[in-house]
Amino acid sequence: MLVSAKEMLTKAKAGHYAVGQFNINNLEWTKAILLTAQEMNSPVILGVSEGAGKYMCGYKTIVGMVEGMIEGLGITVPVALHLDHGSYEGALACIEAGFSSVMFDGSHYPIEENIAKTTELVKLTGEKGISLEAEVGAIGGEEDGVVGTGECADPDECKEIADLGVTMLAAGIGNIHGKYPANWAGLSFDTLAAIQEKTGTMPLVLHGGTGIPADQIQKAIDLGVSKINVNTECQLAFAAATRKYVEAGKDLEGKGFDPRKLLAPGVEAIKATVREKIELFGSANKA
Numbered sequence: 359m360l361v362s363a364k365e366m367l368t369k370a371k372a373g374h375y376a377v378g379q380f381n382i383n384n385l386e387w388t389k390a391i392l393l394t395a396q397e398m399n400s401p402v403i404l405g406v407s408e409g410a411g412k413y414m415c416g417y418k419t420i421v422g423m424v425e426g427m428i429e430g431l432g433i434t435v436p437v438a439l440h441l442d443h444g445s446y447e448g449a450l451a452c453i454e455a456g457f458s459s460v461m462f463d464g465s466h467y468p469i470e471e472n473i474a475k476t477t478e479l480v481k482l483t484g485e486k487g488i489s490l491e492a493e494v495g496a497i498g499g500e501e502d503g504v505v506g507t508g509e510c511a512d513p514d515e516c517k518e519i520a521d522l523g524v525t526m527l528a529a530g531i532g533n534i535h536g537k538y539p540a541n542w543a544g545l546s547f548d549t550l551a552a553i554q555e556k557t558g559t560m561p562l563v564l565h566g567g568t569g570i571p572a573d574q575i576q577k578a579i580d581l582g583v584s585k586i587n588v589n590t591e592c593q594l595a596f597a598a599a600t601r602k603y604v605e606a607g608k609d610l611e612g613k614g615f616d617p618r619k620l621l622a623p624g625v626e627a628i629k630a631t632v633r634e635k636i637e638l639f640g641s642a643n644k645a
């Protein structure tokens with residue numbers, strides 16, 4: 359059964375570790391992440407962007423796939439199915455389809471509009487026991503055609519949104535989606551510390567988990583980050599392993615063209631990446 363992310367994140371905040379959100383793209387991705395979380399006895403959040411939602415034939419298809427897989431694979435660790443960077447309409451559609459968690463990204467709206475729409479969703483998700491993530495300060499980089507510059511959120515605005523009753527809060531602290539450029543200044547810990555001071559026990563979310571050095575991840579967790587999103591790193595690992603298989607000519611040997619063989623190295627590479635992150639984030643054996 360899918361669960362809200364509330365309990366797992368409250369425990370993570372209190373226990374000074376973070377739960378990983380790993381974005382999914384297809385059956386192989388979902389299977390790799392669920393099996394690894396189970397193997398490591400870790401809670402896990404499956405992230406679905408609106409683009410990935412369309413790619414996987416709609417939110418209902420995804421709910422069916424994930425629920426079926428939890429049963430079919432005997433997954434017993436807590437699993438939240440979460441809309442990543444949702445629009446207001448996207449959040450409504452996911453609530454309707456059976457997601458257990460949604461993000462409403464109103465960071466590109468003026469703060470008053472972000473507050474108004476987030477307030478509506480606090481009510482709707484609250485009635486159904488679904489967790490809600492809000493965002494203040496756009497996360498930089500490019501994701502599904504949405505480009506941000508990596509701004510730092512205003513801690514007072516973070517407090518305003520946190521006080522609306524959201525479950526978790528994503529705040530820009532100089533992080534970006536995708537690979538970090540060579541001249542990246544690193545995370546703004548001053549901003550994070552100020553946000554944490556204003557928002558108290560609210561679990562904070564760090565987007566753009568790909569490529570953040572381990573020491574910065576650790577410091578972010580120490581300063582109140584309880585959910586870390588990883589997407590690109592699994593994609594890079596999958597692509598590299600698939601490339602290696604094809605370049606070695608393995609698809610031309612015997613039945614090496616069988617998709618179950620062709621995609622297997624990529625699945626193993628996603629598993630290795632997720633394993634490494636779960637260890638780094640400290641959520642192993644916290645299911």
Ligand code: 13P
Pocket residue numbers: 381405442443534535536537564565566567568587588589590591
């Ligand atoms: P990366 O693709 O940089 O890992 O970011 C993932 C993310 O933040 C999803 O919301």
